[in-house]
Structure formats: C-alpha cells, structure tokens
Amino acid sequence: MGETDRAALEARLAERRAALADLSAEIAEIEAALGGAVSPLAPDAFPEMPAVPGLRLAAGHAGVKYRDRDDVMLAELAEGSVMAGTFTRSATRAAPVLWCEERLRALADAPSGRIGIVVNAGNANAFTGANGMASVEAVMTAAGEALGIESGRMFMASTGVIGEPLPHNRITAKLADLTEALSEEAFPAAARAIMTTDTFAKGASAMVQLDGDVTISGFAKGSGMIAPDMATMLVFIFTDCAIAQPLLQAAVARLTDLTFNAITVDSDTSTSDTLLVGATGRAEMEPILEVDDPRLAAFEGGLRYVMQDLALQVVRDGEGATKQVEITVTGAESDLAARRIGLAIANSPLVKTAVAGEDPNWGRIVMAVGKSGEAADRDQLSIRFGEILVAEKGWVAASYREEDGAAYMRGEDLEITVDVGVGTGEATVWTCDLTKRYIEINADYRS
C-alpha cells in the first residue's frame, strides 16, 4: 500500500469512527425516549400474580435518585407472620444487609407477629460509614411507627449507587402515603419500584396443594453485579403457608444454592444482595412444624419453582444479554466441583463473547474447564451443544460438523453439557452472553 493510499484510508477510518460515535449517541437517545431498551429475552408481560392472604404492598415515588418513576416499596405482613432470608457474603456489605441479618438472628427465637419491609432503589446505602446504619435506623423507626410495628420486626433493602449517603428523609416523608396505599393487589407496581438497570419487572408465583391451597408469589430485581455468592440481587417472596421459621429458613438456604447461587451475569457480587421470604400463615392448614412433615417437600417444590423462575428472569435481563445459556457439568469429583467448573465456564469472558458472536468455539470451554482448578480428565472430556455431540475423549467428535454447531448457536436458549470424566458430581448453572451493550450500560451507569 502506498503512503497516499494509507493516508486516505486512515482519514476515512477517522471519519467513519466519528460517524459511529454520533450514531451510537442517537440510538441511545431514541432508546431512552422509548423508555429504555427492553431485553430481547424479556417475557411478553408481567405474570398474573395471585394475592397472598395477609400481605399488603405499596409503591411510591420518594425521589431518592430517579425523578419520574416509583423508587420505594413498602410491604406489610399480618399478625402471625415469620421471616426467613439469605444475604450477600461480601466483606463490604451494606448497612441494610447488616440490619436484616441482625433482625433475622433476633427473630429466629421470637414468636410470629406482624412484619414490615421497606425497599428503595437508586441508592444502595453501601460504604456510607456510620451514617449508613443511622439512615437505616431512621427509616425503620419511622416506618415501624407508620405501620404500628416495632422497629425490631422491620426489614430494609436498598439498591443502587454505592458510596453516596442515603437521603433517608425523602423516604420517611413518603411513609404515610405508602401506608395509606397498602393493597393486596400491588405486585406489578412493587416489582417496578425496586428496579435499577433492569429492563423489565420480574414476578413469579406458584400454587401448592397442601391441606388446602397455598400461594407463593414473589418478585425480584437484578441485572448487573450478579454472581453467585448468595442471592446477588433483591428478591422478596411471600406465602400464606403456615410453617415454623427454622424450617422455612432451612428451605430457603438450601434452595438458594440451587437457584440464585447458580446464576451469574458478570461474576461481580453485590454488597446488597438480599432474599427475604415471608410466610403469613393465613392458609387453611395445620402449621408445618416438623422436618419430617411430608407437606414440607411439596411446599419446597413450589418455593423452588418460584425461586428458579425469578433467578432465570434475572439472567434473561442480564445487562446486554441476547442469549440465555444453561451449563450442566457432569462427571466431576463432587457436586461442588461440578458447580465450580460450571461457573468457570459461565464467567469466562471468552466463552461469553463466543456465545454473543454465535461462534461454536468449544475450545474456549476446554480452556475454562482447565482454569477452574477442579479435577478433569483432559482425555475423557466430552462436550455437547444441546443434543449435538461436539467433543468426546479429549478431541472433536468424529460425527461433529462445524455447521451444526454454528446453527445451534444461533438459538436464543442454549444448553451446554460438559462431562469431565473423573467422578459422579454434577451441577447446573445459568448465565447470559457478554455483548457490547454490557459495556455501554456499565461505562455510563453513574455519570
């Protein structure tokens, strides 16, 4: 190439890059005018959510950060309620998380009673020094007074920007209105009020037949900073089941590992992850009081369904996601080892970008298995995309054709199965692809 040609090409490149920046800005503007881009993996609509007897919800606008949408949610659980929960294990967890952990410990031995929850979006009240806990206490005291519930039975969760003081007066100023507005029918509004970078509201419910019908209805928010180490998002699930608190707590902890702790968007763990599950005990049934009560398994089945559904909705709203990926690992030394290998694959930027590019690049899966630190027999490794056998015994399968893999990767819901050939441990985890849109969202989130 001559010097003149090169200079001309470089000038054209600079001009085209400038045009690209302009076009990107215009697209972002149109998307904002349309109310933000909704994930292509979003469900068609927020589901019908059956009311939970004994539960009332309200949503409102406190202006914590967002100017023209609801950003605060109040929940009231009637007399006879118990609460269970799991939280982020981050060493820098936020003040509301510390508050909830303490309340849960204190209430584990307490009788059932009324319970309240306040949630705000836009400010996480994390890394806010001693002021952080003072803000929680101010909101909890005021909300307890508004509801007529002692503050020791009040819970709080906050999500949004880290490191800025929570303007808690804006929340307390709205508590009277919120209390006034409490209703059994407010699931959609409550689910919307707790969103941050979410592109759709997330709800799920199940009915379980025990003595009579038991309802389980919940909602969640979460889209970025999602990685397994507890719930990694905010989740609130309610049921009218009558169940002893220790049994509910044990079920929640166990099911969290199979659902919310098995999903990852970007390997980043939030300082604010909170899952609260409240049971009002209003269903027509004898309470479940013993671990060998056969109804416990049926209830757990319904609860798992709701938790799994909400967890997958979070993956499907992963920042910039265009594909959901289910990764099943078998043949590992243990179930835990299988989960670690699954997460090494699910968190690998090279795997996630290959999925985004619809590239059946199974070599990157081999790489991720290798870096997981868990035992794997390189010469027994097998990989499947859906039903397609891609690799076996440590090499590409004789029957595999690249065009089959490429066609499979064009789908929206992908299943990758890996057998590592050393034992009987297995696990399934879920993630989404890594696209330019993730970068856009996160390079501009705060500014």
Add this chain to the structure above:
Amino acid sequence: MGETDRAALEARLAERRAALADLSAEIAEIEAALGGAVSPLAPDAFPEMPAVPGLRLAAGHAGVKYRDRDDVMLAELAEGSVMAGTFTRSATRAAPVLWCEERLRALADAPSGRIGIVVNAGNANAFTGANGMASVEAVMTAAGEALGIESGRMFMASTGVIGEPLPHNRITAKLADLTEALSEEAFPAAARAIMTTDTFAKGASAMVQLDGDVTISGFAKGSGMIAPDMATMLVFIFTDCAIAQPLLQAAVARLTDLTFNAITVDSDTSTSDTLLVGATGRAEMEPILEVDDPRLAAFEGGLRYVMQDLALQVVRDGEGATKQVEITVTGAESDLAARRIGLAIANSPLVKTAVAGEDPNWGRIVMAVGKSGEAADRDQLSIRFGEILVAEKGWVAASYREEDGAAYMRGEDLEITVDVGVGTGEATVWTCDLTKRYIEINADYRS
C-alpha cells in the same frame, strides 16, 4: 407518547441500528486493510535488542493458519546452554506444554549443551487427543535432526486456535529453510512470527554488569486469555549469563509471581502459557553456582526488569485496551491476600468498564474488595486514585471532589491504591480496561 410517535421512533431506531451494523463492518474492513488496529497503548517502535552471544533465531512462513505473515520461529542455543521455565497450571494444558514440562524435568540433572526451540502461531495444538503429542514429537524429531540436536533437548510452544489438529507437516517442511536462516539479529522477526491477536510485537532487554557485561533479551506474545496462573502467554528470554540451571529455575519461578502472574486482561487462563528462559553461558564470567553468590541478585534484577517490561507490554496490548491500570493493595492479612484482592479488583467487569468509561466509580472497587473472599475492614478501607484520596475510614473522603476523580480517570496510565486496614500484606497487579473492542475481537476471532 402517542402510538404514532412511538411507531415512528421505533422505525427510526431499527433504521439507525442497521446503519450502525453497516458502519461497524466498514470500519472493521478498513482496519483490516490497514493491517489491523494497533493498541493506542503500544510503544512507538520495537526496541533495539542487543544480540545474546550463543543465541541464533529465525522466523518463517509455514502457513499453519495465517496466509501472509510469518508464523513459525526457530531458536538455537549454543553448546553450554541451560534452560529454565514455568508453564500454565491449567488442567487441560496443551501437548507442547506437557512436552516442555517433561523435558525440563529430565534436563534439570543433565549437563549443559545445545538446545533448540520451535514455536508456531495460529494453532495451539491443545485438546487434540493423542494426535497432539504425536505432532509435537514429529516436529521435535525433525527440528532436532535439522539442527543436529537430540530431540530430548528440544522445546516447543504453540499458540492459536484450540481443538484443531496441528498440520505439523507444514512446519517440518520449513525446518531446513529456518535452520539456514538462523541469525543473531532476528529478534524483531521472531517476535512478530509468534503473534496471534497481538497488535504489536513485544521485546525488552537489559544489560547487567557482573564480571563483565551480561545481556538479557526477550520477547513475548499475548493479548487475550491472559490471567495469572503462570505466564499466561508465550515468553522467550535469553541471556549469555553463566549460571547453574537450578539457580536459574528458582529465579524464574520467583520472578514469575511478581510479574507475569500479577497481570490480567480477562481472567481467562490459556492452555498453552509458556515461559522459557535460556542461558548460553557465553558471557565472560565465572559461572554463578551458589545461591549466596552476590552476583545472583544483580542478575535477577536485570531478569526482573525484562520480565516486568514484557508483562506490562502484554497488558498494554490487552484486547481492546485503552488504559493501563496499576492496582496496589496494602493492609491485607498477607501478601497473598493482597494479591487476591488486587486481582478481584483487576478482574471485575464492573471496575474495568468504569475505567473504560472514565468514570471514577470507586463504589465498584469497594464491591470488588468485598467479593474477593479476603479479610477487609469495611470501616478502615481507604482508596486513592493516583495522589487523590478518594475514600477513607469506610466513606468518601471529606477532601474528595468528584471532578478531580473524573479528571484523573481521563489519563492513560492509572494507579489505584487500596488499603484494607487489617494487616501488613501488600501486592501490586496490573490490568487494562474492558471496552467494546474486546467484545468485537472475541465474538469474531474464530469465524
């Protein structure tokens, strides 16, 4: 917004998105015509590299994958040479890595002698079953014959696509030409021949004054799939120092932790990472034979300089990188804990995208410290951007102004210092930002 307005906006959005796709494709085409985009962090030119007495290099075109560039490199170390090395710890490491590990073990007790190295780019010969080792043996035998060196003193490294059989005949067909072309002056050509997605060739050298002058010259490739767990790239360093093999091996292992194992681009660990350090013993000096020889520290100082320089060049060529970030963690329970916290920050997609967006989002650093799993005192945490005190005692510093942080983040070489307030452990790691360009490169690499 009315339905008509909305439909019009949606139509405009679809049209603009199509235009964006066209423009992106055109830009990629122009970049390819210009020989690919070079990292904005690249040095102005490949450095002057002093020849290493006893070392000869040659580069050539075998057509393993690339059609119009050199893709194979041959090195010959003269009589009296010893070799040291470190390798990926991946459980799925490639056949050439297994070969080199075995050779190094066998040669640890062997006398010095002639040594050869063959490197190819474009195909990693990883996850290629039993054929993988057969290909290595074929190349090693043929290259040993061409050089007159027994194959047990030959080393090999391969980099590129995983899971495709290495067309080793294309390499062996070129060995006669390569042997013919061996020269003491071929550093730039050798450094270019081993590149894959690298946008510039990487070389570094140092002179150390022992009895007389000792030369250390090396080159490296690496740009993606870079994460600390050994060298995470291909690195070849040569010196005329006369030094016992066990002392050289110990120095290389120790310095790897401080240099190549302290960098990360994307947290992904290659199956092929190889660092080989060959010493020809041709310098005018008495050999270094004892660990308490005072010249050992001086030699190690020079070797560290070269290793560190090459490691930082890899970071600066990180796929899509526009900024280099040095992260220093102090006050940790141990140096290892400090390194883990540093890498949790360096590998966080949310931190890396904030850097890309020039957003002084220190909240994400707090998040990454929290998720590292290492002890940290949330209420003693302090963070600095360069000289700017951003946070102290678990909250934003009174003196901190957001505009100062924003101005700092516009720089190209960033330094982030975090004190976690629990001990005296410290470590420094290096990374780059995460940009849309990373996604582009990796969503399209293989197809």
